[in-house]
């Protein structure tokens with residue numbers, strides 16, 4: 001199967017957003033739907049990449065060990081479903097550094113594309129904040145907003161960069177992705193049979 005990339009923000013998408021940062025493992029609350037939903041995406045042919053700003057590391061609030069432990073805890077949630085998230089990209093730089101990886105910059109998506117050898121154009125990026133939408137657009141991806149994190153309502157309408165679509169949680173966003181993929185596959189089959 002020709003696998004496709006799908007990008008996911010972490011906090012507010014896979015787990016409950018904790019203000020200002022997840023600084024201890026016992027603060028991590030992975031949403032109950034994360035494992036089963038990611039499995040559906042994985043089984044539909046998507047390779048999953050986490051694209052996450054973690055400025056808390058630069059600020060000394062989150063230790064690199066906690067960051068690794070959170071990564072491992074999320075992998076441990078999906079592993080029983082028979083797969084893993086392909087890679088977690090974290091930007092641990094301070095906001096003031098203007099690091100190319102730090103969202104709203106698209107650097108982490110572009111780094112994933114470079115490392116794994118794919119074109120990110122048209123891939124989905126699911127996030128809960130305007131920086132996710134902007135990073136997605138910057139990499140020519142399709143931004144989907146979920147309201148399970150920082151943005152809980154209509155305030156996104158004031159953002160400069162608008163999502164393609166808005167959903168309560170990852171569950172409904174995944175439905176949209178799977179429907180889109182189903183339609184694309186049908187078109188592809190139609191095209192191939194038309195070409196004989």
Ligand SMILES: [Mg+2]
Pocket residue numbers: 009010011012013017127128129149150
């Ligand atoms: Mg987030």
